[in-house]
Every structure is written in C-alpha cells, then in structure tokens.
Amino acid sequence: MSYCINPLCEQRQNPKDIEECLFCGTSLLINNRIRLIKPLRPLNENPFSYTEVFEVEDAGTQWNPGSKQRVMKVLKLNSPKLVELIERESLSLRLIHHPNIPKSTLDDFFTFVPVNSSLTLHCLVMDKIEGQNLEQWIESNGRILQSQALEWLKELVEILAAVHRANFFHRDIKPSNIILQLNGQLALVDFGVARRVTSTYLAKISGSGGDSTSRGGKYEITSVGTPRYSPPEQTDGQAVPQSDFYALGRTFVHLLTAIQLIDLPTDKQTGRLIWRNKAPQIDKPFADFIDELTAPLPGQRPQSTEVILQRLKLLPQQSKIYRLTRSKTFRVSAAIGFMILTVFVTFKVLLPLRAKYLVSQGEKAEAANNFQTAQEFFDSAIKINPQARYTISKFYFEKGLRSTNSLELAKRYYELAIKYNDTNVESYNNLGIVCKKIQDSPCVIDSYEKAFKLSSDNWEGHYGLGTYYDELMKYDLAEQQYQLAIKINRQAIIAINNLSRVKILQGDYNTAISLAQEGIQKTTNPRWQAVLYKNLGWAKFEQKKYSEAKRYLEKAKELDIQRTSTHCLLAKVQGIFGDFDNSWLSWEACLLTESREPEVFIWRAEIIERIRQKAPNLIED
Incomplete structure (x- = not known):
C-alpha cells in the first residue's frame, strides 16, 4: 500500500507499485526517493492537527545511502511559526549526535507541492526508532x-x-x-x-x-x-x-x-x-x-x-x-554515643558551638541579602573562635562557584573569601577568571600577582593569566605565561595546546607542531587529542602541506565532531582539493555551531564575504 501525501486528497490509499495517486494525480514517489507506507497515527483523526507522520520507504541519498524504513513528519500549514519549529527540529537532529536520538541529514528536510495545489508541505525525514x-x-x-x-x-x-x-x-x-x-x-x-x-x-x-x-x-x-x-x-x-x-x-x-x-x-x-x-x-x-x-x-x-x-x-x-x-542496632548505638558526646561537649566545645551558631546565622542573613547583618555575625564568630574565618572564607568561596548567572556577584563573593582568608591561592585564581570575564584589567593583574606570591607552583594561575593576554592578542605575554605553566606542570595539556595555538598565530609553525605532538603523547582524552590534532592540521595548512593537514583535521573531527574550528579548517582544505560538496557541508557546520575561538570569527567573515561577492542576493545586509 502507498499513501498520497496530499492532505486534501479524498482517497489517499493506493496500490503499492503505481507512480501517481489514482484520485488526485500527486506523485507517490516524493523527491524520487520517498514512498509513504503507512500513517503512524490515523489520518484526519484530529481536524486541528497541523502535522501528519508516516512510516516511509527511503531509497536514500549520497549522504545517507541504502534503502531503509524511516519516518517522515509532514507540516500541512504554512504558518511562519510552525515552519520555524520544523526547521528548528531539522537543525537539532542534524547537530545533536547521539546513537539514541533519531538521525537526519540536510537532504532530509525539503518542501513538496501536490499536483494542482497551492499548498506547500514541509517534510522532515528521520531514522525510525523501533520499540x-x-x-x-x-x-x-x-x-x-x-x-x-x-x-x-x-x-x-x-x-x-x-x-x-x-x-x-x-x-x-x-x-x-x-x-x-x-x-x-x-x-x-x-x-x-x-x-x-x-x-x-x-x-x-x-x-x-x-x-x-x-x-x-x-x-x-x-x-x-x-x-x-x-x-x-x-x-x-x-x-x-x-x-x-x-x-x-x-x-x-x-x-x-x-x-x-x-x-x-x-x-x-x-x-x-x-x-x-x-x-x-x-x-x-x-x-x-x-x-x-x-x-x-x-x-x-x-x-x-x-x-x-x-x-x-x-x-x-x-x-x-x-x-x-534506620536500623535498630544503629539507633541504640547512636543514643549511647550521643550521651557520651553530650558530656564531652558540655565541657569542651561550648565556645566553638557558639561561634558555629553565629556563622550559621551569618549564612542565613547572607542568603536573605542582609549583607551588613551577615558581616556582624561573622565578625562576632571570629572574635570567639579565630578559626571560624576559614569556615566563612570557604562559605563565600563556594557561593562564588555557584554564582554562574552573575559575574559581579561572583566577584564580590571571591573578594569576601579573600578578606577572611588571604592565603587561599584558589580564591585569587578564581577572582582573576571572573575579573577577566567582566574586563576588569587591574583586578585581573592584581589577583594573579598575589596568587603567584603565595605559591611558586601555581600553574593554573599562569595559565589563566595567559588566556587573558591571549584574548587581548598580546601573544608574547601570553606565551610567557603558558611556558611558565608548562614548566611547573609538564602534564598541563591545556597550556600546551594554547601555546601551540599561539605559535601558529605567530607564524612559528614548526614549534606549534612539536608542541601539539608532545601534547598528543601525554593525553588519552579524546577531546584534548582532537584539539591538538586540529592544531597540527592548522599548522600544516599554513605550511601549504594540504594532504597532511587534511589527514590531521579528519582525525580531529573523528575524535570530537563538535569543535567548530576543525570544521572551518577542513572546509578550507576540502575547497583546495576541489571537494566542493563536502567543503560546503563543513562550512555549514563552521557557521552554525557555537564557538568562542577568535580565529573562527575571522574565518566565518571570510566565507561570508566570498559568498556575498559571488551571490550578493543570498545574504541580506
């Protein structure tokens, strides 16, 4: 049995092997590949439904070869909002990669107009999940x-x-x-x-x-x-x-x-x-x-x-x-232990308990945004038990870690953590990271300098300061900090990777290659290996060794398909080899996926300008 895709057709069931609907004349072979086998929910069951879903027989494309049973969703209405939703669904199925999510490719989303109809149907084909x-x-x-x-x-x-x-x-x-x-x-x-x-x-x-x-x-x-x-x-x-x-x-x-x-x-x-x-x-x-x-x-x-x-x-x-x-044995033992502990606490821990109570009251006041009251409780606790300052510092440090939605609030918490314990290197490092994000340059430099005075083996701080100079494109200063991080910790793959990247930007491709190869030998983490292989491919591309570049970039993509810069560079190499179909797919991934790497924005601007020059009507100003 074959079904007609035309929702206005009054007799949609047809014999299996014919090419056109016997009632309305619409082709039963959609896009020369898709044949509707059966509806997965009754047709016309809900007159207000704007989609129909079919099990289909898909003859396949060059991107998804081989005939197979799949599922196709058909949007019957041309409402801009509904069209946006099905376009978004197509994009999500193309960009999300997991074996237990339906797969769909670029060719699996298309429009179809039935015979003698002004109705435009939006069709989305995806793999069928059996179960x-x-x-x-x-x-x-x-x-x-x-x-x-x-x-x-x-x-x-x-x-x-x-x-x-x-x-x-x-x-x-x-x-x-x-x-x-x-x-x-x-x-x-x-x-x-x-x-x-x-x-x-x-x-x-x-x-x-x-x-x-x-x-x-x-x-x-x-x-x-x-x-x-x-x-x-x-x-x-x-x-x-x-x-x-x-x-x-x-x-x-x-x-x-x-x-x-x-x-x-x-x-x-x-x-x-x-x-x-x-x-x-x-x-x-x-x-x-x-x-x-x-x-x-x-x-x-x-x-x-x-x-x-x-x-x-x-x-x-x-x-x-x-x-x-919850067991009886534990309860009896706990009761006896509590009696013994009570006697001990009565004589030994009254003052620390009072300090602990004041700290808890300060935490409650802080949670209620009564900041002045919180400080008064904390200061009183320290007068009773000076060791309470470490607990208070830890409390503010953890609040800083949780303040992912407000960088200004995180900065305040880390500053308070340092106020109560100015010997915690990690507090200074984290304050430097937050200040970098809010572009408070004096705070960045001051935080890391104080962290370095406290600890000579603070490789994380040198790496953090290096990323700050890196973002400002002060590559010489960034290089100094990355090298210090690596000198302290030869296993600091993140610093090795960034230094390799900086060397490429400085034009020192051989050093960049050596660093990337060193990093690959030191890690088994696929995502870190992927970014290091990307650097190898990038450096080889700049040296015009395109075959080697292609091999390394394909390896990087195999290890981590999510990295945007890999797709951008692979698109360049594929274009040089004349593989324009795959090059365009790589450019699409380069343009659509998220990235914070500054060079990605440069590459995107280059391809958009090339498209604008060749087909100005395709890009709106």
Whole structure:
C-alpha cells in the first residue's frame, strides 16, 4: 500500500507499485526517493492537527545511502511559526549526535507541492526508532524498581548531555517521547519544540531591552510543552536547559508510581506532587533527588547534566547509609554515643558551638541579602573562635562557584573569601577568571600577582593569566605565561595546546607542531587529542602541506565532531582539493555551531564575504 501525501486528497490509499495517486494525480514517489507506507497515527483523526507522520520507504541519498524504513513528519500549514519549529527540529537532529536520538541529514528536510495545489508541505525525514514508548510500557508492566529507575535516569541524562552540549534543550520530555528500544536502551524522540540556546534567546528570556513587566521583556517567547510535565518557567515562555530536568523528574514520578500525574495530589503550599507514599520501593535519598529535579525554580535544580551524573554515582552509597541509620542496632548505638558526646561537649566545645551558631546565622542573613547583618555575625564568630574565618572564607568561596548567572556577584563573593582568608591561592585564581570575564584589567593583574606570591607552583594561575593576554592578542605575554605553566606542570595539556595555538598565530609553525605532538603523547582524552590534532592540521595548512593537514583535521573531527574550528579548517582544505560538496557541508557546520575561538570569527567573515561577492542576493545586509 502507498499513501498520497496530499492532505486534501479524498482517497489517499493506493496500490503499492503505481507512480501517481489514482484520485488526485500527486506523485507517490516524493523527491524520487520517498514512498509513504503507512500513517503512524490515523489520518484526519484530529481536524486541528497541523502535522501528519508516516512510516516511509527511503531509497536514500549520497549522504545517507541504502534503502531503509524511516519516518517522515509532514507540516500541512504554512504558518511562519510552525515552519520555524520544523526547521528548528531539522537543525537539532542534524547537530545533536547521539546513537539514541533519531538521525537526519540536510537532504532530509525539503518542501513538496501536490499536483494542482497551492499548498506547500514541509517534510522532515528521520531514522525510525523501533520499540515501545514508556507510557505504553508502564500501562503493561506497572511501576519500576529503584535499580531500574537509576539505570534509566542515567541513560536519559547522558542523552540530554549530548543535547545540551549542542546548545539545545528538548522542552517536551515525557514518557511518550521516550522509547524502550529492542536492544534494551532508551531513546529520546520528538524534537518538534526543541530550542537552541543562543545569545538572542537568552536576551529574550532575560527581558534584555524590553519592559520588565511583560513576559520575556519586549519579546514574546512561545509557550510549549505538555501540561503536568512542563515547569512553571516554561509555561510562562521562559524555558532554560534546567527546564528539561524538571520534566525528567516528573517523568520518573510517573514511572515510579504508575499513576498519571493528574491523579496525584499536590501540596497546596509548595505546589509539589505528593507521590512518595505511592512508591514504597524507593528510599528517601533517591526520592529527595527526584524532588530536587522537580524544584519550582530553575536555580533550585541541578545546574547541569554533569552534576546530575555525579550525584547518581553517589546515590547507591547514600542509600546504604540511609538503610543503616534506620536500623535498630544503629539507633541504640547512636543514643549511647550521643550521651557520651553530650558530656564531652558540655565541657569542651561550648565556645566553638557558639561561634558555629553565629556563622550559621551569618549564612542565613547572607542568603536573605542582609549583607551588613551577615558581616556582624561573622565578625562576632571570629572574635570567639579565630578559626571560624576559614569556615566563612570557604562559605563565600563556594557561593562564588555557584554564582554562574552573575559575574559581579561572583566577584564580590571571591573578594569576601579573600578578606577572611588571604592565603587561599584558589580564591585569587578564581577572582582573576571572573575579573577577566567582566574586563576588569587591574583586578585581573592584581589577583594573579598575589596568587603567584603565595605559591611558586601555581600553574593554573599562569595559565589563566595567559588566556587573558591571549584574548587581548598580546601573544608574547601570553606565551610567557603558558611556558611558565608548562614548566611547573609538564602534564598541563591545556597550556600546551594554547601555546601551540599561539605559535601558529605567530607564524612559528614548526614549534606549534612539536608542541601539539608532545601534547598528543601525554593525553588519552579524546577531546584534548582532537584539539591538538586540529592544531597540527592548522599548522600544516599554513605550511601549504594540504594532504597532511587534511589527514590531521579528519582525525580531529573523528575524535570530537563538535569543535567548530576543525570544521572551518577542513572546509578550507576540502575547497583546495576541489571537494566542493563536502567543503560546503563543513562550512555549514563552521557557521552554525557555537564557538568562542577568535580565529573562527575571522574565518566565518571570510566565507561570508566570498559568498556575498559571488551571490550578493543570498545574504541580506
């Protein structure tokens, strides 16, 4: 059976081997490669649906050869917003690389106009993920055990890590969008509302340049997602990557209880779901972690997939400790120990306890933004116990680490950490990094100079100061600092790489090559090897040794396909060899992926200017 793609056709089923629809005359072989085999949801089931999804037979292209069964989404309406969404879905599937996410190529997104119709259909083809979605699986199998939940959560977070590394977030995680494949692994599907994290988007959700009383400033951000799974900020049109963690947590509430979220009661004060009594197989540490994922505010949730994976490694040990502390033997022993400890504390620790209490009150005042009161508590604690200054310094240092959304606040915290303990080299190093980001040059120099006086083996500080001079294009000064970092720590691959890069910019290609080769021999980390191979390819390119350059750059791409500069350089080499098709694909990756490397912006400007000269109508001013 073949199906007609024309949504206005009144008889869409056709015999398998004919070329045109018997009713409306539309070609049944789309783009000379795609044949619609069957709809994956009933046609015309929902008259308000703007998409149709088919299983298709794809004869393949030069980028994706070989006939195979795949899936095609067809957008029936030409609404600019809907077209933008399906274009964004195509881009996300091309840029996110993970074996458990559907694959799609540049040729898999196209438009098609049926016969005798003014209707333009936007079509997106992707690989088919075989298996059963978790909504269906739970209906058949019931709630999952904690061991299975931990395994599944780890798999999904690893997939999300690839999504977030590509600067996207999914925005519609729920059981029906997670597939349990035939090989037992989970897959994440339906990137129809995925959003790319760009500076424009961040400006929109932060209200940059707009009225702070309106949603998203002067911009309107579309509210998307699924009720009960989408977090409050996403419902308000201001989703962030941590919004995916909320939906993930709520997904596991459903998997652990086998109860629809709408049927679970809600705490009227906090707005949280009351679910733990429906999941007796889950212990408290794991349940606490699920509730942390579903915290009402993004800042209260784990801030990255890396943090979640680290926490998941610790959860089994926390569960063992929890079960131990709940045992009768432990409680009796703890009671006896407490009595002995009370007697000791009464005579030995009253003053330190008073100081500890004052420190805790200072921390609470700081959290409530009562900064003057906090300082008074801290100063009183130090008068009672001078050792408290180390605790206070550590408190401010950790607040500085967490202040990823406000560099000015991070600077204040590191300065306070130094105020209470001016012998901590790491505080000075971190202050130097923050000052570099806010372009406070005197602060950068002063912070690192004080760090160097405290420690002669502070290679991290020399590396940080080197990156500061590097960004200012003061390559001689940057070289001095990188060399000092390497002299202190010959295994400092990050400094070896940056010095190799600086040598290329200075035109000393042979030294750059030697450094890159030295770094490759010292690391087994694929991402570091990739950037060092990129430097080798870059240096060989500048020496006009194009065959060697191509070989090294392809190796760099194989090790880390995400690095933008590798694609830019590979595009140049491919163009020299006349491989214009692959060169254009590499330029596309160079232009579309995120990068902070200054040379990438130069290369992008060069290719855009070349395109402007050859086809000025293709680029708008």
